[in-house]
Amino acid sequence: MRYEILGPLRVIDHDTSLFVGPQKVETVLAALLIRAGHIVSADQLISEIWEGKAPRRANAGIHVYISQLRKFLHRAVRHGAPITTRPPGYMLTIGSDEFDLHSFQQFVDMGRAYAREGSHEETIDCLGSALTLWRGPVLDRVCRGAIVQSFVTWAEEARLECIETLIESRLALSRHRELVGELQALIAEHPLRETFYRQLMLALYRSQRQADALWVYRTARDILDDELGLEPCHALQDLQRAILTGEVPRQSVSIHEGAGN
16 A cells, blocks of 8 residues: 655555545544654644644544544555554554655655765656655645644755755756756746756856846846845855856756755
């Protein structure tokens, strides 16, 4: 069986997507998956579902949702009991089942290792595989308590850092022309992400579009000033000066260490 949380929550058995249940049941499963291998207290699950507005019988409600999940997973998994009671709450054990989050982290770890070695083709393969696991907005149908919301925030940051590192390796392999359009789209979606501006400036400069590269710097400077009252970061300023003086290094890329959960 396979659990998937890098998008809407899914449980897949033999290529068949199974219906988990109502939103509150999905939320309990999402919280347990995010904290897989660790105890999630009943109070945390209550807060996850009702966010400080719990009814009087909230504990009984959690008991019912856990019971429903156990029955569901027992039918799907057919080996052992993945959810166990561990005071003060419950713990989900992945065991031999697949989990897209674990696969993502493994691909990212391998990609970072290859990037540090300068093995850019392998970096691209690993990080590309990591990104194919994303299916849309993370856990968009479940309640957003502290556990789920903090995970969603981390996951989006991890995805963006994965994209940044992947682009660095593509730049290192002189694939600058094919990156221009992609980076323009990424900047439109993430206008405060300075790394994408730097990467676009570099891609344009290497494509003999020096004026366009400098225009990107001015755009970044104006947006950062309007939105945050900040100047561009040192990496952007250094690249602008290097473009103006024609002293851009052939390998003007930096490999990110990335985020952890």
